[in-house]
Amino acid sequence: MTGAGRENGATAVIDCDVVVVGGGPAGIAAATRAAESGAKVVMVDQGMRPGGQVWRHRDASELPRLARGWLDRLSRSGAQCLARATVTDATSDGVVSVAHGDGGITVRAGAMVIATGARELFIPYPGWTLPGAMGIGGAQALLKGGMRVSGKRVIVAGSGPLILPVAAAMARAGARLVSVLEQAPAAAVAGFARTLWRHPSKLADGARYRSAFARTPYRTGSWVARAEGDGRVERVTLSDGRRSWSEECDLLCCSYGLVPNVDLALLLGCSVDEGRVVVDPSQRTSLPGIYAAGEPTGVAGELAALTEGEIAGLSAAGDARAAARSLARARQRWRAFAAQLALSFRPRPELRNLAEPDTIVCRCEDVPLSRLDPSWSVRQAKLYTRLGMGPCQGGVCGPACHFLFSWPHGRVRPPLGAPEVGVVGGERKQ
Amino acid sequence: MRESVESVEIVVDGERLRVTEGMTLAAALTDAGVTAFRVSVSGAPRAPICGMGSCFECRVTVNGKPHQRSCLIPCVDGMVVETGNGNGSAA
Numbered sequence: 001m002t003g004a005g006r007e008n009g010a011t012a013v014i015d016c017d018v019v020v021v022g023g024g025p026a027g028i029a030a031a032t033r034a035a036e037s038g039a040k041v042v043m044v045d046q047g048m049r050p051g052g053q054v055w056r057h058r059d060a061s062e063l064p065r066l067a068r069g070w071l072d073r074l075s076r077s078g079a080q081c082l083a084r085a086t087v088t089d090a091t092s093d094g095v096v097s098v099a100h101g102d103g104g105i106t107v108r109a110g111a112m113v114i115a116t117g118a119r120e121l122f123i124p125y126p127g128w129t130l131p132g133a134m135g136i137g138g139a140q141a142l143l144k145g146g147m148r149v150s151g152k153r154v155i156v157a158g159s160g161p162l163i164l165p166v167a168a169a170m171a172r173a174g175a176r177l178v179s180v181l182e183q184a185p186a187a188a189v190a191g192f193a194r195t196l197w198r199h200p201s202k203l204a205d206g207a208r209y210r211s212a213f214a215r216t217p218y219r220t221g222s223w224v225a226r227a228e229g230d231g232r233v234e235r236v237t238l239s240d241g242r243r244s245w246s247e248e249c250d251l252l253c254c255s256y257g258l259v260p261n262v263d264l265a266l267l268l269g270c271s272v273d274e275g276r277v278v279v280d281p282s283q284r285t286s287l288p289g290i291y292a293a294g295e296p297t298g299v300a301g302e303l304a305a306l307t308e309g310e311i312a313g314l315s316a317a318g319d320a321r322a323a324a325r326s327l328a329r330a331r332q333r334w335r336a337f338a339a340q341l342a343l344s345f346r347p348r349p350e351l352r353n354l355a356e357p358d359t360i361v362c363r364c365e366d367v368p369l370s371r372l373d374p375s376w377s378v379r380q381a382k383l384y385t386r387l388g389m390g391p392c393q394g395g396v397c398g399p400a401c402h403f404l405f406s407w408p409h410g411r412v413r414p415p416l417g418a419p420e421v422g423v424v425g426g427e428r429k430q
Numbered sequence: 431m432r433e434s435v436e437s438v439e440i441v442v443d444g445e446r447l448r449v450t451e452g453m454t455l456a457a458a459l460t461d462a463g464v465t466a467f468r469v470s471v472s473g474a475p476r477a478p479i480c481g482m483g484s485c486f487e488c489r490v491t492v493n494g495k496p497h498q499r500s501c502l503i504p505c506v507d508g509m510v511v512e513t514g515n516g517n518g519s520a521a
Contacts, residue, residue: 131467363476
């Protein structure tokens with residue numbers, strides 16, 4: 001840490017012009033453009049190094065050229081990057097509390113960019129808590145983290161474009177891909193593919209991924225109904241709504257696309273509509289000095305995140321007009337893409353009926369479906385069952401309950417995440 | 431993969447294990463066959479599902495510190511890890 005010396009458990013203070021929360025493509029683009037405009041920038045990220053989930057890497061040589069280019073540019077921009085740092089609290093006047101190592105850092109900024117990315121939507125099904133069952137993105141993260149899958153029988157199932165790169169990566173890493181399933185009907189997937197003529201690079205990526213697991217069918221209109229096994233996943237029941245069949249596997253990757261991470265935005269008090277942070281064409285949220293970019297404003301992937309991040313960074317550094325001029329058209333295109341993506345890969349209603357009375361919904365507190373009343377709110381569920389009150393703070397069961405029961409987002413209170421006692425420092429200014 | 435390039439030794443539930451330096455601890459534990467990273471409040475084994483720090487299912491004890499998210503920690507030589515597969519001392 002530069003500047004203020006910091007004892008264990010003590011809090012250091014960093015003053016800057018722009019604080020960027022999140023170090024994926026949106027955060028990288030925002031931090032880079034703001035710093036290049038002359039602003040003093042601090043980027044706070046939970047990962048070991050900048051890149052977020054989509055550009056997660058152990059060595060930059062693993063990354064595509066676009067990602068390497070942005071990471072180079074970020075490191076030349078002068079932006080300060082705090083890695084392995086978790087935001088525990090923030091206020092709309094630009095004060096961000098960060099848990100970092102054994103202590104805390106308070107970042108005071110003139111403007112803030114929310115670039116907190118997205119998380120996976122998990123829809124509970126019988127057996128989803130068994131070891132060996134994880135999210136598609138979760139499996140990708142572990143694979144990039146060095147997990148070996150050679151010779152393992154793998155099923156990739158769920159929804160959305162992420163299925164293709166993950167199935168491809170599994171096949172390239174030597175896994176035996178048993179099944180690849182997309183819950184969306186064939187017509188929806190074909191409809192989505194037809195809109196990709198506007199985004200030829202995505203079409204090319206899709207074809208390349210598909211060819212990497214050419215021997216395994218990509219089955220649409222099909223999903224995981226159940227997983228079973230003795231202490232870990234051994235067998236999976238798959239269904240297409242008319243018939244069901246069973247497959248044996250060692251690793252089950254199952255999740256249903258991404259949901260924006262809006263906890264920080266909600267904590268600050270930004271307007272959030274249908275789970276997305278509301279922004280104007282310069283990525284300004286409903287609060288002055290607070291910007292949002294990338295998945296929090298609507299899931300659309302890395303290229304959209306870069307565009308929005310650039311705009312947010314320039315806007316936060318006081319260069320909003322330049323941003324709007326050069327990037328407005330791209331931004332419009334990506335917003336249309338986000339809408340199409342959400343529509344095409346909308347989880348089907350049948351998935352609401354997978355969980356059985358004893359199926360766990362809240363994994364932190366082990367709350368089964370039978371203890372939940374669909375007529376409740378998140379608040380009532382918390383009061384009566386402790387749902388959403390464990391370490392993940394509703395990160396997994398929140399989106400699941402929103403899908404299952406249409407419960408709206410609960411209120412977000414600090415601390416975000418689950419920092420250790422002693423790390424949450426400083427007084428909260430109201 | 432650059433296996434064997436920089437291998438380090440970690441100790442998992444009392445057993446020594448050689449792993450690639452810098453690989454995430456959650457990946458190393460999965461490779462080692464750990465199924466119960468932690469034991470849930472009702473006694474069931476749990477393993478990571480998100481791999482990015484948000485599900486908290488991959489919590490283990492690292493160098494005596496409980497509740498560490500193994501998906502956010504790189505493997506370092508000499509690291510001592512206790513999981514739910516150990517002697518009931520679940521994180």
